[in-house]
Amino acid sequence: MEKKELKTPLLDELEKGPWPSFVREIKKSAEKNPMARDTLGQLERSYEDRISHWKHGGLVGVMGYGGGVIGRYSDLPEEFPEVAAFHTYRVNQPSGWFYTSEALRTICDIWEKHGSGLTNMHGSTGDIILLGSKTEALEPCFADLTEAGWDLGGSGSDVRTPSCCVGPARCEWACYDTLEACYDITQSYQDELHRPMFPYKYKFKFAGCPNDCVAAIARSDMSIIGTWKDAIQIDQEKVREYASDGVDIEAEVVDLCPTGCIAWDGQKITIDNSECVKCMHCINVMPKALAPGKERGATILIGAKAPIVGGALLSSVFVPFIEMKPPFEEIKELAEAIWDVWGEYGKNRERVGEFIQRVGLGNFLEEIGLEPVPEMIAHPRTNPYIFFDEELEEDEDEE
Amino acid sequence: MEKKELKTPLLDELEKGPWPSFVREIKKSAEKNPMARDTLGQLERSYEDRISHWKHGGLVGVMGYGGGVIGRYSDLPEEFPEVAAFHTYRVNQPSGWFYTSEALRTICDIWEKHGSGLTNMHGSTGDIILLGSKTEALEPCFADLTEAGWDLGGSGSDVRTPSCCVGPARCEWACYDTLEACYDITQSYQDELHRPMFPYKYKFKFAGCPNDCVAAIARSDMSIIGTWKDAIQIDQEKVREYASDGVDIEAEVVDLCPTGCIAWDGQKITIDNSECVKCMHCINVMPKALAPGKERGATILIGAKAPIVGGALLSSVFVPFIEMKPPFEEIKELAEAIWDVWGEYGKNRERVGEFIQRVGLGNFLEEIGLEPVPEMIAHPRTNPYIFFDEELEEDEDEE
Amino acid sequence: MAVAQRKTDIGPPDFKQFLHPLIKKNYGTWKYHEILEPGVMVHVAESGDRIYTVRAGTPRLLSIESIRTFAGLADTYTGGYLRWTSRHNVEFLLDDPAKIGPLKKELHELGYPVGGTGNGISSIVHTQGWVHCHSSASDASGVVKAVMDELYGHFTHMDLPAKLRVAYACCLNMCGAVHCSDIAILGVHTKAPTINHGDLPKMCEVPTLVASCPTGAIRPASVDGKQSVEVEEEQCMFCGNCYTVCPAMQINNAETDGISIWVGGKVSNARTEPKFSKLAIPFLPNNPPRWPEVVEAVVNIVNVYAKHARKHERMGEWIERIGWPRFFELTGIPFTKYHIDDFKHAGETFKRSTHLKHTR
């Protein structure tokens, strides 16, 4: 096919300005890669028309896998034949998005050979997104990827690619090994990740502390967030240093503690740890002086999701505190118990957070075999519509 | 009918103990009044059987009125024939429950003549409850009541008997004349009060300030709660007096102000009135030193109700600030506009608070002709499910 | 019978005719008040005038004999002026402080306690119960009397951190501000209605009845050839709404009716926004005449609150500060699946953060 000069006056506007330009990126690949060139062409058309020129995907993928590839077709295939089919791979990233230059080059080489040369580093779920492959290239590219040690992540109604914060690799606050947990869970659930068999997607995210740098509570069906049980570790000397370096401890720390459990007398701070809700704020402000306690673990929360279609949810507390040691048996038992119940009774396209609201958290706990504890709720019910069990009277008599 | 000795061993237990006994009260009337005697007898039976022995009312009332009388029948009419029919009057109390001994005696005399001699001072809505009348006594009793200047309150799907706090009669914090407003509204809506024609009940309650001593926000479809706009009045001398009399102003006032807008330097307090949310707390603690501002009026809230059947509601802000001067035209216009819309589109047994949630507050406001203001909400929507009007684009272009 | 000339729609009498002259004079110009002792207040007007109030507890259910007694007291001490409060206490309005003592003495002798002001417990707002209502899952006046006998000291002494409002309702209709009380005592049915198939077709319209059920538990059914309904027991949440619209749906049940306890509601806007009460104890048995389990439960909650809350902290404010887990811990009340909301907005009550105390 003859190489016409491609005019992209609208997109060119987005090469201006200080922020690095995605248009520049597409152009970099477009110089050599005809798929990237047509991507650019079709995108310019979208800018003219103010509408997407992509169509629904349909079922494409690699043999034996039900997910990992997002099918995509152009609605202008005659004009942009190179992107007539333009599927993306979701390649499962390494825990914490750590790479060596060598590993990256391997991926680049594979993608130069089989695809558009365009990527997202990374997708919102965490995968390496290889953006745009023809249908016939899917299998060979996959073979090269696995050969090089890379596998696909999730898509469809399966376990989605777990992700985690940088954790113990470079953060002093990690209350458990987020990277190992993420890796272990991902490896343990390869089948659930690659072969959709749930009512809908199921996402894991691992954050090392309540700062939640991987936004687990907002976007994972199972959010594992590090925390601690005992006293915050304090180095009073360093507290004084912060004070003399200009931190207004009263205004910036004491007044902002959500439970008002810190006091500062100008010389030392005292924390009533029984009132502390492990919010991290005081530690965040004075990282040299304060640190999470030593009895560390995680809170397990479940059910976060985006709004479609019942409204967005944040995860809610499921297990207030759990120790996090490999092989993470409790997490796995819990996840599998959830999948059993949700798998059996969940409706199609019903996320686990919605499912729990539909069947009632109390009933769900009974099915899972977990004791209700008040930590699971913000407050007890305000409405009097209690579904009393038949055996109520006897139950009560036992107390 | 022969007067047998009535044994009430269970109820007798409730004559013991320091709190005044309702059993004693029933017995006082039972000495002379056979209806009260049978009330006592049937109640003892309920105590034995652990169940109510009253049946549904059915339609009883006085001519021309659709409400004001609650019908009631015994399910043991043979045993307790005097209470076979045992209807209650709801007699509309005077604003603020003020009486003279003479007025009370008149009521007592009428009730001695026509009924059981038992009352509730007062019913939860606020009425004088005359507890237990035979069907044939309803009309003559009503005639005597009106002759003496008393009328019935509401019941059924009508305006319910409005009530109000003691307000300017004996409270320094009344931001408007609750008693006059209550009286005026009650008199203005006699027809709506006596002739049910709404989808369900509609309650007004008038509280003179945000302390809400008449629980308006919890239990009235239209809650009129006094407030002010300008600065809290301060007498610094008196503040110091409280301080020296042992009020810990820092702990008891400053720390408990919900917006943190008060400061105390040991000599005087300063209030950032633009941040004050008129919660009353500081004023409550130091009534001699502080008082609401001078630019007074009320906040109108709507929609409170008990849980049946969609869950309880507190009223929500409808008009953030309104002046409250007789003849209270704005309140009336608002109430009537609401009745029009709710009357037309409300379902049977749907309180106005539920109705608004069903049709959407935004739509409701449009129907009523009220501008939406951010004071009406705790926060804007979090879900993206906006029902855009057709003319959206033009609307936006105008700004 | 000769019926007097019939009037209608005259409305209530004008309150102004019932106001004490001193109140009329100083109407709207009160300056401040002081609580002189439990149940006794003075309100001072800008004019310098002082009106004294003596407040006494009543059982609310009053014989006309007692009302006449109050009228008599008013004549003796107040020039005939008195009022009731929004919580069913009676208030005598005096201009002469010398009369406070004698009035208090008489009230005491008559068995009406003076108190209910300030940081203590006032009368329990309550409802009809077995005295007059057909829906009641328990009696009202009896429970209230039994509980108040034990809380009496907090009525006559202002010895709590803040006001503590107790309310009682005998069924889920919740007549009264029960749903926003520091402690709410609530009669509950816990079994689906028993259907009187004989009466039903005569008394009720099946479609209205079916529509009345918020959970859709009621379905039309033909029983012995007659049009009636059936109830899917698993779906019934015992709201009694069907019974309200149809007497043949008998919701009352001597064996399974009982009482639940709710805590932490408030109405005032003081400090924090008004709050609903939340479930503390889902079920206690109906045990007349003195409901010992209910009394014990309420007293326990009051005692724990009194011991732990800070000054000016209402029940709900205290619980929010310490957190619900600690409330259950301190009161020893077991936490069950019934405490977890499963109604319409249930998800809004789940704990959606890691703000936890981890002390258990």
Next chain:
Amino acid sequence: MAVAQRKTDIGPPDFKQFLHPLIKKNYGTWKYHEILEPGVMVHVAESGDRIYTVRAGTPRLLSIESIRTFAGLADTYTGGYLRWTSRHNVEFLLDDPAKIGPLKKELHELGYPVGGTGNGISSIVHTQGWVHCHSSASDASGVVKAVMDELYGHFTHMDLPAKLRVAYACCLNMCGAVHCSDIAILGVHTKAPTINHGDLPKMCEVPTLVASCPTGAIRPASVDGKQSVEVEEEQCMFCGNCYTVCPAMQINNAETDGISIWVGGKVSNARTEPKFSKLAIPFLPNNPPRWPEVVEAVVNIVNVYAKHARKHERMGEWIERIGWPRFFELTGIPFTKYHIDDFKHAGETFKRSTHLKHTR
């Protein structure tokens, strides 16, 4: 074509092979960190070892050419070790502080800004838009680029009261943590889907399609004798769920698609609990290539926030302190009926107290 030996289910590579030796050595024993300057951090281990991080912004959409460039930089400065962050920034991990300056210089020359740390604005988490998604109501990368060009100074300087997280999603599916962002920019459809009655019977199952609509706006209908559906336009809230299950329900619309702005969400548990973002501006037009209305709106909100919030106060914390009425006042954004929730839990968002400032 010779296909290499096929493996499956090997999972991702073990991250440990990609860790900098200094990280491997001090794994889990970091003591504290300091932000040395925007985009540059040091983490100090208990052993005394120090690892330096240089963070740079990227457009997320990267050509393999650029990835190779990053790999080259890593070889030169870090021994080949680098990572990406959860917000799409690239981080170089150095053991030699002397190399920070030269690395920064090279990044600068290449056009990748160093920054994104501390109390400023980091990269905008975003989605596919017109680059790859069929549902998008607007482009993603283009809006992000236009906005970041203006917010650039807050990326390279830590000059805000607290972290300010901006996120973008191109449709209500909200891929990314858009719903909990300080500022969320969200593509919205505002017109009911156009039905392709020709394709529908071939492509979609009518019952599934009907069931997909959360508001029940879709009903089976026979059009020109073929089984299809119709949409009750008044009931449509433009969620696009029907389009997700059936391509014949064209929701994209060049004339009526646009962008909405949401504010005040957060994810961290620091100080306050995580919060959803709330609607600030319901609709702004799609105006490629630089969406000036959107850029202006975001910059305005950032500026007002920067001016009024206190130190450590996230957007939502600030708004909650001052109250929503004042937020609308200070930003000059008009408040409309669209801001008032009318979805499932709408009633929970009404103001149910008299806590008002009355300053307007």
